[in-house]
Amino acid sequence: MxxxxxxxxxxxxxxxxxxxxxxxxxxxxxxxxxxxxxxAKLIVELDPEDLREIRESLSRRAAAGPAPAKTEKAAGYAVVFDQMFKGFAEILARELHDMPLEFHEVLGRGIDRPIRIAPGVYQQPARDDYDVLSLLERLANQYRGVIFFTGDKKLAMQARLIPGVDVEYLPPGEVAGKEMALKLMASRIRELVRR
Structure with missing residues (x-):
């Protein structure tokens, strides 16, 4: 049935x-x-802990007040890396310096606001998946497009629902080494930006 x-x-x-x-x-x-x-197809299954985190995040968002008015989108792309790809943003920013890109590296706990670590490279705080999805949604409203690299299957499925976000799911162990992963990412970014 x-x-x-x-x-x-x-x-x-x-x-x-x-x-x-x-x-x-x-x-x-x-x-x-x-x-x-x-x-109808099940998109994501949430357990009670997931629902609690979403409720808390929604409460924080409601307490922060209304979202700022929409502004014109920037011409470039935002490239976002989940915690699995720590340190990749700076390397790819150097490799792809000739392209209209801004890089965002999601960190877990430890920072409470975005930090600029190099020209066009930022570290972003995230307490949970909801914070990551909120970041992707915010960037999708600011840029021509967002490219999101993640190794988390559940997060990848949820991120695919955000308009303007291209999700690149790279599960742990699927790519042989950091250098191969960086080459694959650079190639995919070039392909998506030039389409």
Whole structure:
């Protein structure tokens, strides 16, 4: 049994069953209106600890006040590395100095505000995945695009839902050595920026 969402003229109906059940619901509810049928799929499973962290992060965000007004996006790209790729930002900033890029390295606890460590290279604080996703969303609103390198499967799945973010999932052990990972990243960044 699957879950389907039938949308009739913008109004959603949930159907549990088969595609035929979804089509039957569409024929009942959608007379002469535009109709869409979506197969619902689990995107991410959250345990009680994940939900607690999200609630705390939402509370912190609400306490911080409304988001600043949207400004015009910068022409360049932001490249973000999760904690697995510590130190990669500075190396790739030197390697790709001729491209319109700004690099952000996510650190765990230890800093409480962004720190500029080199021209166009920043370290960003993050207490949890929600902080990383908030950083990606903020950068996606500021730049033409965001390229996010991560080795965390759950975080990669969540980040793919943010418009304007290209997620490059590199699980631990998939690339033979730091040098190969850096070459692969540089190649992928060039490809994404030039498309």
């Amino acid at each position: 699957h879950t389907y969402i039938v949308v009739c003229g913008g109004k959603p109906y949930m159907v549990v069953g088969s595609l035929l059940d979804a089509l039957a619901k569409a024929s009942e509810e959608c007379s002469g209106e535009s109709t869409e049928i979506y197969k």
